[in-house]
Amino acid sequence: xxxxxxxxxxxxxxxxxxxxxxxxxxxxxxxxxxxxxxxxxxxxxxxxxxxxxxxxxxxxxxxxxxxxxxxxxxxxxxxxxxxxxxxxxxxxxxxxxxxxxxxxxxxxxxxxxxxxxxxxxxxxxxxxxxxxxxxxxxxxxxxxxxxxxxxxxxxxxxxxxxxxxxxxxxxxxxxxxxxxxxxxxxxxxxxxxxxxxxxxxxxxxxxxxxxxxxxxxxxxxxxxxxxxxxxxxxxxxxxxxxxxxxxxxxxxxxxxxxxxxxxxxxxxxxxxxxxxxxxxx
Amino acid sequence: xxxxxxxxxxxxxxxxxxxxxxxxxxxxxxxxxxxxxxxxxxxxxxxxxxxxxxxxxxxxxxxxxxxxxxxxxxxxxxxxxxxxxxxxxxxxxxxxxxxxxxxxxxxxxxxxxxxxxxxxxxxxxxxxxxxxxxxxxxxxxxxxxxxxxxxxxxxxxxxxxxxxxxxxxxxxxxxxxxxxxxxxxxxxxxxxxxxxxxxxxxxxxxxxxxxxxxxxxxxxxxxxxxxxxxxxxxxxxxxxxxxxxxxxxxxxxxxxxxxxxxxxxxxxxxxxxxxxxxxxxxxxxxxxxxxxxxxxxxxx
Numbered sequence: 001x002x003x004x005x006x007x008x009x010x011x012x013x014x015x016x017x018x019x020x021x022x023x024x025x026x027x028x029x030x031x032x033x034x035x036x037x038x039x040x041x042x043x044x045x046x047x048x049x050x051x052x053x054x055x056x057x058x059x060x061x062x063x064x065x066x067x068x069x070x071x072x073x074x075x076x077x078x079x080x081x082x083x084x085x086x087x088x089x090x091x092x093x094x095x096x097x098x099x100x101x102x103x104x105x106x107x108x109x110x111x112x113x114x115x116x117x118x119x120x121x122x123x124x125x126x127x128x129x130x131x132x133x134x135x136x137x138x139x140x141x142x143x144x145x146x147x148x149x150x151x152x153x154x155x156x157x158x159x160x161x162x163x164x165x166x167x168x169x170x171x172x173x174x175x176x177x178x179x180x181x182x183x184x185x186x187x188x189x190x191x192x193x194x195x196x197x198x199x200x201x202x203x204x205x206x207x208x209x210x211x212x213x214x215x216x217x218x219x220x221x222x223x224x225x226x227x228x229x230x231x232x233x234x235x236x237x238x239x240x241x242x243x244x245x246x247x248x249x250x251x252x253x254x255x256x257x258x259x260x261x262x263x264x265x266x267x268x269x270x271x272x273x274x275x276x277x278x279x280x281x
Numbered sequence: 282x283x284x285x286x287x288x289x290x291x292x293x294x295x296x297x298x299x300x301x302x303x304x305x306x307x308x309x310x311x312x313x314x315x316x317x318x319x320x321x322x323x324x325x326x327x328x329x330x331x332x333x334x335x336x337x338x339x340x341x342x343x344x345x346x347x348x349x350x351x352x353x354x355x356x357x358x359x360x361x362x363x364x365x366x367x368x369x370x371x372x373x374x375x376x377x378x379x380x381x382x383x384x385x386x387x388x389x390x391x392x393x394x395x396x397x398x399x400x401x402x403x404x405x406x407x408x409x410x411x412x413x414x415x416x417x418x419x420x421x422x423x424x425x426x427x428x429x430x431x432x433x434x435x436x437x438x439x440x441x442x443x444x445x446x447x448x449x450x451x452x453x454x455x456x457x458x459x460x461x462x463x464x465x466x467x468x469x470x471x472x473x474x475x476x477x478x479x480x481x482x483x484x485x486x487x488x489x490x491x492x493x494x495x496x497x498x499x500x501x502x503x504x505x506x507x508x509x510x511x512x513x514x515x516x517x518x519x520x521x522x523x524x525x526x527x528x529x530x531x532x533x534x535x536x537x538x539x540x541x542x543x544x545x546x547x548x549x550x551x552x553x554x555x556x557x558x559x560x561x562x563x564x565x566x567x568x569x570x571x572x573x574x575x576x577x578x579x580x581x
Binding site: 059060061083085086087090092093095096097098099102103106109110111112113114115116140141142158 | 315318319321436437438439440441443444446447448450451452453454455456457497498499501502503504505506507
């Protein structure tokens, strides 16, 4: 397969042959992919495919049993201000005394000792970041009482304020209505390009990401195929990945991945599938 | 003035000690309590407080001041909760329940022995419901020191506590040692409940921990301000309670004052109910009503 020549950026993160065993079970099998600056990559796979484990390995929260990770050209990963992270579930208590701006401020210096001293510079940085995610009008609201989409934007600002080279978002579109879904994808795509950050977004449904995604890492049963969407989302590639026959069906601008070669059964499952799961139906 | 502050109120040494110690302990409990509520550890806080009864009654048996019993048992219990809780996934509540049950069983035995075989008949009341007017003034520096340790721990860990409450995963990804922060906080919590067990008793010390914090969280969205408000509410409640308890000497049945703990809990409940009154909504309705009126006027 020939890599299309890209003007896009330098390698930010590279995984080579990463495997992980958890309590005697191999959950990741020789995962390899590269993330580049100013590119948005989708990490696509159904629940339990290994997406969250890949994130945990990149973040240094889970040790790789084999393989190597390079972050900005240096081997090893782990907690680094170079990585911004928004986990899948952030249970925000409605009564928690944190305003949106406090959450963003924690992204700046939350790991430090003592109480933050009010400074004009800190306030300016936080305000600028809130504006960048269009969160200025609820900057002083209790973060636990914001809508799902608003909370997502605040958490993205929190992850971005430390000026990371790499932004990881675990299922950022889950529980969002279609409009917020679109807004969040647009925002992330804009951030990747304007700030030249490598963005990795996990999702169980690739469709909302299709218009914005530069590359895809498709995960199934602990293995991954990566490349541009057109290279990876093909009947042949995905059948090999799943180890059984799957079909890739394109319906206008949507993509369905279905088990077997029976087109009729695919049509039957189309509705549930498009909403819920890109995995096997 | 004479009507509010009974005769000799400010001249009485026990009252002076009570006002000082009560304020310090209430302020620390209020600050620590904000994080207890935010972190969802009210049950741990309550258990540590109740377990104080075991330590306090044990100390009575040994003939030492109950403060040492409170502090010792809270430290042991905090450690046990942390150890068991870590081994079981999501086991903190379970661990707390097991430790609490075992400790209260011991407290029952100790209190029985205290009241049966020694002449400390007031032991049960003192331990369970406090003795703010009977605090040995030589203990004041110790109480102040332990309060300072508890307060300093929470203020030093302030941002990390907020961060780990927001999301342990996000905090760990930024290099925060989530477990160490949790242990540090548990120490501060154990000290705070031990100290308020001295003033309002082991059973009720959670009232000073959770109550002012719960009120403060209703009143503000700012984390720093919530700490200050909780401390302030705790101090005001304690002082008013001391005044009322002093005055109650003249209330029926007469000749014996009412317990301070009763006033503390009653005032905290009142304060909490007051914060539930939707003042802002009433106010904004009034404002928007006026605004609507103005618009109509302009329209004409």
